Amino acid sequence: MADMTTVLAGVELPNPVMTASGCAANGQELHRFFPVSELGAFVTKTVMKDPRSGRATPRMAETASGMLNSIGLQGPGIDVFCEKDLPWLAEQGARVLVSVAGNTAEEFGEVVQRLVASPAWSCVVGVEANISCPNVANRGLVFACDPVSSERVVQIVRTRVPDGVPVFAKLTPDVTDIVAIADAALRAGADGLTMINTLLGIVIDTDLLRPQLAGTTGGLSGPAVRPVAVRAIWQVVSAMRAGTVPTAPVIGVGGVRTGKDALELVAAGACAVQVGTATFNDPHAPRRVLTELEAEVTRHGVTRFADLVGIAHERMVTL
Amino acid sequence: MSAGVVQVAGEVIANRRVGAYHHLTLVAPGVAELAHPGQFVALAVGGPTSANLLRRCFSIHKVKPSGTYGGTVDVVVAAHGPGTQWLTGLSAHDAVDVVGPLGRPFPLPAEPVACVLVGGGYGSAPLFWLAEALRERGCHVEMVLGAASEDRLFGVVEARRSADGVTVTTDDGSAGRRGWVSDVLGDVVDRTSAGVVYACGPMGMLRSVTDVARAHGAVAQVAVEESMACGVGVCMTCVMPVTGNDGVTRMVRSCVEGPVFRGDRVRWDAIEGGITRVPDDALGAPRPGGH
Ligand SMILES: Cc1cc2nc3c(=O)[nH]c(=O)nc-3n(C[C@H](O)[C@H](O)[C@H](O)COP(=O)(O)OP(=O)(O)OC[C@H]3O[C@@H](n4cnc5c(N)ncnc54)[C@H](O)[C@@H]3O)c2cc1C
Ligand SMILES: Cc1cc2nc3c(=O)[nH]c(=O)nc-3n(C[C@H](O)[C@H](O)[C@H](O)COP(=O)(O)O)c2cc1C
Ligand code: FES
Numbered sequence: 028m029a030d031m032t033t034v035l036a037g038v039e040l041p042n043p044v045m046t047a048s049g050c051a052a053n054g055q056e057l058h059r060f061f062p063v064s065e066l067g068a069f070v071t072k073t074v075m076k077d078p079r080s081g082r083a084t085p086r087m088a089e090t091a092s093g094m095l096n097s098i099g100l101q102g103p104g105i106d107v108f109c110e111k112d113l114p115w116l117a118e119q120g121a122r123v124l125v126s127v128a129g130n131t132a133e134e135f136g137e138v139v140q141r142l143v144a145s146p147a148w149s150c151v152v153g154v155e156a157n158i159s160c161p162n163v164a165n166r167g168l169v170f171a172c173d174p175v176s177s178e179r180v181v182q183i184v185r186t187r188v189p190d191g192v193p194v195f196a197k198l199t200p201d202v203t204d205i206v207a208i209a210d211a212a213l214r215a216g217a218d219g220l221t222m223i224n225t226l227l228g229i230v231i232d233t234d235l236l237r238p239q240l241a242g243t244t245g246g247l248s249g250p251a252v253r254p255v256a257v258r259a260i261w262q263v264v265s266a267m268r269a270g271t272v273p274t275a276p277v278i279g280v281g282g283v284r285t286g287k288d289a290l291e292l293v294a295a296g297a298c299a300v301q302v303g304t305a306t307f308n309d310p311h312a313p314r315r316v317l318t319e320l321e322a323e324v325t326r327h328g329v330t331r332f333a334d335l336v337g338i339a340h341e342r343m344v345t346l
Numbered sequence: 347m348s349a350g351v352v353q354v355a356g357e358v359i360a361n362r363r364v365g366a367y368h369h370l371t372l373v374a375p376g377v378a379e380l381a382h383p384g385q386f387v388a389l390a391v392g393g394p395t396s397a398n399l400l401r402r403c404f405s406i407h408k409v410k411p412s413g414t415y416g417g418t419v420d421v422v423v424a425a426h427g428p429g430t431q432w433l434t435g436l437s438a439h440d441a442v443d444v445v446g447p448l449g450r451p452f453p454l455p456a457e458p459v460a461c462v463l464v465g466g467g468y469g470s471a472p473l474f475w476l477a478e479a480l481r482e483r484g485c486h487v488e489m490v491l492g493a494a495s496e497d498r499l500f501g502v503v504e505a506r507r508s509a510d511g512v513t514v515t516t517d518d519g520s521a522g523r524r525g526w527v528s529d530v531l532g533d534v535v536d537r538t539s540a541g542v543v544y545a546c547g548p549m550g551m552l553r554s555v556t557d558v559a560r561a562h563g564a565v566a567q568v569a570v571e572e573s574m575a576c577g578v579g580v581c582m583t584c585v586m587p588v589t590g591n592d593g594v595t596r597m598v599r600s601c602v603e604g605p606v607f608r609g610d611r612v613r614w615d616a617i618e619g620g621i622t623r624v625p626d627d628a629l630g631a632p633r634p635g636g637h
Contacts (some may be wrong), residue, residue, distance in 0.1 A: 049582070056579035056602070058352050073580075078630035080597045085620040087575050087583040092397040094575060098582045101597060104630070241621045249399055307576040308390060308399040310445060312352060 029324040031317075032330045033067065033149075033298050035276045036048040036193035036218035038152050040067040040122060041297065043332060044317040045123065047280050047303030048126035048157060048197070049098065051313070054119065056307070061314040061343040065205060070301060073113065073126040073157045076138050078104040083241035088230040089298045093249025093282075094145050094304060095228050097242035100128060105138045109145035117150035126197070127144045127184070128156040130163040130262070137184040153192060155278075156184045158212070159199035159224035171199045171224075174211035185216035189263055193218035195278060200252075200259050201227055204297060210272045219276040221301070226252055244253075249304040256281025257295045264337055265297030284312065286319020294339035351578070352376040356389075356418045356444040358436045359415055359617070365497040368423045368434040369407070374444040378409035378417035383476035384546075384569055384606045387419055387446030388441035388577030391429035402429040403601070405472040405546065406447060419444065422471040422500055449605045452567055454474050458484030459541035462534050462564070463509065464527050464555050467493045469474050469501045472569065476544060477508040486510050488534055492527035492551070496520040497608020510539075515542055528554035535562040542567060549617060556609030558589055566609030572600045572622075587625050595628040 031042040045068045046057070052072050054063045063069050081101025082221040088095045102108070105127075118121050125142060129135035135156060142148070158170040158180050164225070172174040177196065181344050196212035198205060202221040209220055225246025232239040260279050266272040279297025283289045292300050305312040324332050356374040363369075378386065388401035399631025404421040425434040436442065452472075455461070461480050463473040470491050477487045489508070490514040493499040493624050494610040499521060501516060505512045514528050528551070535543065535558070544557040545552055546569040559566035573582040586604065589595045591613045598604070616623045625633050 050580060051578045052582075059578075060353060080562070080624045080628045081585065082628040082632075083511060084583070084585060085573050085626055086585070087400075087573060087581070087618070089398060089400050089575075092399065096575075096581070096583065099632075101582050101585070101630075109448060223475060235620070241623075250397075277637050307401065307581055308396075309443070310576070310580075 028320055029325070029329070031321060033332060034154065035257045035278070037191065037301060038151065038193055042067040042317055043293070043301060044313055044320060045124060045278070045301045046306065047301035048155065050303035053108070054121060058119065058311045058312060062119065066313055066317065067122065067126045067299060068152055070124045070155060071119040071126055072102055073100050073128045073160070074102050074105050074108045074138065075128050075130070075135050076105055077098060077202055078102070078107070081211050085239060085241055088239040089243065090228070090230060090247065091251060093251035095230055095240060095245030095247055096225070097240050097245035105141045107139060109147070113145055113147040114221050117147040118156045118189045119310050122139050122152040123149060123150045123297060124153045124155050124195070125151055126157050128157040130232055132179040132183050135180050136187050139187040140182050141177040143189065144289060151192060153195055154188050155195045155197050155221055156180055156182060157197045157224070159197055169199060171208055172202050173206055177208055177216035181215035181217045195219045195221045197224055197261070199224045203222040203293045205259050205332050206262055206266045206272060206280070209266070213273040213275050217275070219278065220263065220264065221278040221280060222251070223250065223256045223281045226255065250284050250288070251282065253282025253291065257291050260295040260297050260301065265340065268340060283316060284308070284336065286316055286323045289316050290319045290335065293335050295335070296337040296340065298336045350380040351446060351448060352380070353445045354444070356442045358438055358440045358442060358532065359418065360438065361434070361436055364422070364500065367500055368425065370422065370423060370436070371418050371420050371446060372432065372442055373415045373444070374419045375416040376528055377419050377444060377446045380446035381406055381409045381419070382451035383479055384607060385449050387407070387421065387444050388432065388448055388579070390443035391432045398429050398469035399444065401577050401578050402433065403574050405569065407471040408475050410627070423467045424468050427616035429559050445578060449601055450603065452569070452606050454483060455460060455485065460486040460538040461505040461542045461544060462488050462490060462531065462538065462540045464490045464531060464543060464545040464547070465492070465500070466527060466551040467498050468500050468503070469547030471511045472546055473506050473544065474501060474508045486538060488512070488538055488540070490515070490531055490534060492516065493519065518618065522542070526554070527551060528558050531555060531558045532562050535559065535564050540564050545569070553614045556612070556614065560610060567606055568609045568612065569605045569607055570607060570612070572602050577601050582588065586622060587616045588627055589613065595625050597624060597628060
């Protein structure tokens with residue numbers, strides 16, 4: 028049996044496989060298929076300060092090996108989350124990575140403050156700041172598209188989260204230079220990065236000849252985006268290895284459907300992997316990917332999962 | 347939340363053409379024992395490496411807990427896009443991954459009241475075993491089946507077996523009365539003094555069924571069909587504006603809180619032209635200047 032443990036900024040997890048935010052709700056639905064405590068961590072749906080209805084429907088369109096979604100961060104708000112969802116996850120023995128967001132940088136801080144005060148806080152193994160959402164105070168520009176906004180959010184979140192609990196900044200690939208944003212987030216105090224969020228897209232309904240989503244644009248996810256995730260992880264980890272960006276753990280996400288897919292992200296430098304859209308195809312997907320990834324570790328003749336993290340950088344053929 | 351759902355590697359044992367539809371029987375052990383009328387199954391399409399990742403949802407037409415093949419589930423499929431075309435092209439022994447049963451079933455009345463069951467097109471599929479369950483409780487059951495044309499009616503013969511009375515309508519008059527189910531529904535409700543109208547079919551039909559039921563003093567229970575990506579409650583794509591007991595409208599997931607809703611609780615005013623808006627008074631609705 029391979030040693031599947033992974034360490035994320037001082038926090039040890041029994042294995043590196045997680046759900047992806049917004050693709051597993053807050054656990055109860057998937058728990059009907061497998062115990063959520065078997066995952067390395069459970070990543071919750073991004074929670075904001077107030078309840079949110081989300082956007083009009085249709086909110087989704089299927090695409091080749093993927094989908095577009097424009098859910099609009101629907102959720103119950105942080106108070107209900109702390110009252111109902113987090114205690115339920117704690118009861119199951121899940122290790123929880125809580126995804127948070129705000130309409131403004133200050134609102135991220137308020138959400139985190141209420142989260143930290145929750146009686147169930149002890150099940151939280153990390154906070155994922157979803158900075159790939161619009162900044163209302165900056166004409167709706169996505170925080171993670173601007174290094175200064177990214178820094179502000181990360182600083183505020185980091186000061187409100189107690190020491191010893193890592194903060195991850197979740198980045199969008201829809202930027203010219205993801206390394207610059209990664210650098211800004213890490214220098215502002217992020218303990219690690221999650222890459223990638225969805226890519227903006229549009230699908231046209233060819234019968235109605237209008238955008239298929241009521242909200243026109245949506246985020247592209249699924250196996251179709253996996254090479255983009257691998258590329259983003261690769262670029263940032265390369266910069267870390269070159270010493271131009273502070274070294275920190277990377278959680279990989281984007282298009283993982285099988286253990287082999289997960290291994291691609293790991294070999295590019297991710298020390299944990301989230302499974303998102305594939306869960307819609309197979310509700311057992313996160314649990315199955317863990318089993319398959321274990322088999323991959325064994326197949327490659329190493330005893331520790333950690334030995335494969337970033338290995339492709341060493342095996343790269345330099346011309 | 348009930349734990350009563352399974353994911354099983356199913357197998358096709360029959361695929362027969364019925365008018366414009368295909369009637370599939372799948373071996374799916376474990377689903378039948380848990381299922382109730384109004385619930386649905388979510389089928390994966392295209393095999394394990396399919397580029398069509400999202401599940402397709404179908405009302406359960408009938409179930410058999412055990413038999414020669416182990417438990418079976420029947421669905422009625424209209425070929426439409428790539429997923430339903432793949433399903434209707436399957437042959438005996440082909441594999442289909444099945445998740446189910448999903449969603450909330452039709453609530454059954456505590457008293458033996460008269461009921462009218464309304465099906466539009468393949469929407470009649472889940473109504474026959476509902477009719478049987480209602481008649482077992484001593485309810486008088488009538489069915490109203492409607493479709494664009496005769497080939498798009500499903501189960502007229504079966505309806506005559508399952509119900510105490512059947513009325514058929516078609517838009518083009520190729521079978522039964524020319525017109526819509528809503529044209530005849532009021533009379534059937536009045537004649538039978540029905541207390542409940544159950545309906546499954548297109549959104550526009552469900553809305554008029556709700557209006558007619560209300561006007562004739564009956565409660566409508568409607569099974570909606572929203573676009574679903576997962577069917578199991580994790581993606582939030584399938585939401586509809588529905589008013590709760592507390593009078594508050596929320597965008598609720600039709601795959602877990604539905605697909606059956608009380609018709610008078612659905613905010614039909616927000617649904618038009620293939621788009622469902624978030625009503626301004628819904629919980630957490632977007633506010634001017636931001637969300
Ligand atoms: C609760 C429920 C019960 C249903 N029962 C039946 C039934 O008994 N018989 C039947 O023929 N059809 C039924 N449908 C509709 C059926 O799910 C869709 O026609 C089918 O998913 C379309 O797949 P496609 O590949 O043909 O189309 P595509 O357009 O390629 O589908 C793409 C995606 O959109 C979703 N989608 C598209 N149209 C619909 C729709 N009308 N409803 C829900 N999701 C949709 C699909 O699930 C898929 O994820 C039901 C839908 C729901 C929600
Ligand atoms: C329906 C849906 C909802 C999502 N909601 C969120 C969210 O609330 N917060 C977030 O950080 N990411 C969200 N994501 C993005 C995923 O977490 C993930 O980053 C992305 O989908 C890529 O991974 P995948 O290809 O495995 O799905 C969502 C994705 C989907 C498909
Ligand atoms: S279809 Fe995914 S939540 Fe309802």
